[in-house]
Amino acid sequence: MRSHSDVVVIGGGVIGASIAYRLASEGSSVTVIERDSIGSHASGFALGLLNPTNEASKIESLNHKSFRMHEDFLERIQEESGVDIQVRKMPHIELALSEDEVADLEAELARIGKFSNFKSTWLQPDEIQKLEPRVSNEISGGVLVEDIIMLDSYNLTLATVLAAESRGAEIAQGTATGVIYEKDRAVGVMMGQSRIACDAVVLALGPWSGTSSLWIDIDVPIVPQKGEIVRVEGFDPPLGFHFHGITLGSSCSVVQKADGMTWIAATSEDGTGFDTTPSSRALESLSARGMRMMPELESHDVVLQTACMRPVTPDGEPIIGRVPGKRGVFIATGTGGTGVLLAPVIGRAIADLVTTGDTDIEISEFSLERFR
Numbered sequence: 001m002r003s004h005s006d007v008v009v010i011g012g013g014v015i016g017a018s019i020a021y022r023l024a025s026e027g028s029s030v031t032v033i034e035r036d037s038i039g040s041h042a043s044g045f046a047l048g049l050l051n052p053t054n055e056a057s058k059i060e061s062l063n064h065k066s067f068r069m070h071e072d073f074l075e076r077i078q079e080e081s082g083v084d085i086q087v088r089k090m091p092h093i094e095l096a097l098s099e100d101e102v103a104d105l106e107a108e109l110a111r112i113g114k115f116s117n118f119k120s121t122w123l124q125p126d127e128i129q130k131l132e133p134r135v136s137n138e139i140s141g142g143v144l145v146e147d148i149i150m151l152d153s154y155n156l157t158l159a160t161v162l163a164a165e166s167r168g169a170e171i172a173q174g175t176a177t178g179v180i181y182e183k184d185r186a187v188g189v190m191m192g193q194s195r196i197a198c199d200a201v202v203l204a205l206g207p208w209s210g211t212s213s214l215w216i217d218i219d220v221p222i223v224p225q226k227g228e229i230v231r232v233e234g235f236d237p238p239l240g241f242h243f244h245g246i247t248l249g250s251s252c253s254v255v256q257k258a259d260g261m262t263w264i265a266a267t268s269e270d271g272t273g274f275d276t277t278p279s280s281r282a283l284e285s286l287s288a289r290g291m292r293m294m295p296e297l298e299s300h301d302v303v304l305q306t307a308c309m310r311p312v313t314p315d316g317e318p319i320i321g322r323v324p325g326k327r328g329v330f331i332a333t334g335t336g337g338t339g340v341l342l343a344p345v346i347g348r349a350i351a352d353l354v355t356t357g358d359t360d361i362e363i364s365e366f367s368l369e370r371f372r
């Protein structure tokens with residue numbers, strides 16, 4: 001392990017990985033501290049959907065910017081790491097599962113229609129059936145959005161770290177236990193008895209970001225939100241769309257991924273702490289939601305059920321920027337259900353701040369300061 005790095009990034013999820021890659025690409029020496037293994041939490045078990053059109057909130061423009069950055073990012077990371085990220089461009093269909101949803105989805109169509117890089121169309125029930133006869137015949141229409149991206153989020157995280165390593169970054173296996181300061185300037189990170197000296201520290205601890213409150217004297221209001229996904233045997237012939245709908249009161253995606261399996265995603269459960277035990281309740285709920293959209297799923301055996309945690313803030317927006325009151329400390333977390341999508345733009349914004357003190361990416365609304 002190096003005794004000094006320009007920057008220490010704490011957390012080897014997709015956010016820490018992307019920041020490390022960007023910094024290493026720009027010539028900084030970087031150490032990533034990861035206490036488990038790379039991508040072993042949400043970043044390794046996410047659905048892997050990149051769809052910037054599905055969120056109309058403050059983060060919308062960063063979602064779109066990051067999506068555009070992904071095109072080049074994915075190609076480079078794949079080439080530099082040799083890892084197949086299993087990137088597939090595919091159409092997305094947002095299903096109206098009841099007549100009541102039609103007006104809302106028509107409004108969505110008008111909103112999405114403003115994004116010139118996404119072609120979107122209203123589909124009548126019979127048009128959806130023609131495109132995919134295995135969709136339930138109890139639907140009221142849907143919005144087709146062309147060219148969203150599905151990928152394997154574990155392979156992406158691994159590839160990003162390997163590409164960072166090929167540019168000189170180092171991975172240190174262990175638990176970060178504190179930040180060392182001279183006055184208010186960060187000069188190192190503690191890992192139990194050992195320490196790594198550095199000029200800047202990036203906190204990318206995902207759902208565990210609250211731990212870092214003690215290191216920076218400010219509350220980092222992140223809580224874990226449990227999310228489960230069920231993977232079942234794939235369809236033959238394979239599904240060619242990412243289907244999404246609100247069914248039985250909850251959001252549900254059904255998609256056949258490059259691994260051949262059909263993924264039914266995802267639950268969102270608050271108040272379960274750091275528990276990542278797959279539950280029979282989630283299995284039942286996801287199966288029922290999936291079958292409402294695609295009845296044939298009833299005959300598909302379950303292959304795998306996973307559970308992991310989204311890092312969420314009280315206002316649902318991420319935290320990206322410097323830590324107030326400390327020099328040389330930066331934080332990137334709270335990405336909720338869109339961290340895989342946001343990774344490239346967050347990587348660039350934080351790397352800009354660390355290396356130049358400024359960034360042209362509009363992150364002022366996402367500062368930690370807003371919770372003070």
Ligand SMILES: Cc1cc2nc3c(=O)[nH]c(=O)nc-3n(C[C@H](O)[C@H](O)[C@H](O)COP(=O)(O)OP(=O)(O)OC[C@H]3O[C@@H](n4cnc5c(N)ncnc54)[C@H](O)[C@@H]3O)c2cc1C
Pocket residue numbers: 010011012013014015016033034035036037038039040041042043044045046047048049050174175176177204205206207208211225226227228229265266267308309310311332333334335336337338339340341342
């Ligand atoms: C079910 C589900 C589906 C999702 N689907 C999508 C999707 O389709 N598209 C999308 O864009 N996003 C999706 N997300 C969201 C996305 O997975 C997260 O926003 C993202 O992975 C968060 O990345 P992270 O690096 O912040 O956190 P994590 O992946 O949790 O990584 C944080 C890392 O920090 C390490 N760590 C913590 N504390 C310490 C310490 N003290 N010392 C050293 N290491 C430490 C942990 O071990 C961990 O590896 C999904 C999330 C869930 C739960």
